[in-house]
Amino acid sequence: MGTWNSRGLRGSTLEDMINRTNERYLEKGLALIQKIPTPITPVRIDKEHRHITLAYFEQRSTVDYIGAVQGIPVCFDAKECNADTFPLQNIHEHQVEFMKNFEKQDGVAFLLIYFSRRNELYYMRCAEMECFWERGQTGGRKSIRREELSEHFFLKMAGGYVPYLDALQKDLEERE
Template identity: 35%
Template sequence: MTYKNRSYANRGMHLERIIDMANNKYRNAGVAEVNKIPTPVQIIEDFGRTIKGRKEKATWVDYCGIYKGTALIFDAKQISGTNFPLANLEKHQYNLLKSWAEKGAVAFLIVYFSKYDKYYYLPFATLKWAMERAESGGRKSIAYDEFEKMGQEVKSKDGYTLHYLEAI
């Protein structure tokens, strides 16, 4: 009998692995320096070579870096359904993206729709539009067809597992 893992613990790990591989290639090629921001861990006990700890609530987005002299900041989200619930992006993450975008950084989301096996680059301006629509009583998610119209599909190309910088 096969059991399906219903845990959310590893949700998004596929997307993060793909992005990390692309970031390593960007770094090695001298194209960009983009790093994963680790989730903070509170150490509970120290046993010398091993520690016992717990993850703290993340206060940042997933990635930050620089490309062609411009700061980049983005979050990666993996979705199994047909729309991206705006509630999947925490308020502090949205505010951080907004703050950096206002200061000239390229802020965006990379969203993987596992149902369609497609990756999308969503610029902050589109995310902001969707958030404002939700705050004024409109739709609380971004539909897949809106990603097709307002986002940009990103694919594997030129040896990159996910050539997302091409969308910038």
């Protein structure tokens, strides 16, 4: 299992934006999406400041978010990178398997990848993720270059919100 240390929360900017977006979608009756907490076991606690300074993950998490959009089961993971390439090592095998199995149950699984240096967000469909994952597993490139991605699935962020339902709609239309 991995270790968590208080070096700061990587990806918290993206998660904050997604959480605000999910609250807005709920208020508008569009979706019910929940953040899945990763269970941890505290090892070292700063009693004076009342925070955990070292902990171990109890189990592997599957995805960051799960819920339903207009009756469609949805799950997704939020990833962040500071370059024009996204390392495949940021996607874990158990996540790939969970997302593939989720889609076999007629759900929709995807990644939201935030290219922080460019302030760009990409909606990566599960099938697309699988192709890149397989390429990396069979000796091919171990990262995804931004230029390999479909311009069709880059999201326009507005006011700190992540309009992923727009990309989900495009994804569903392409599946028909």
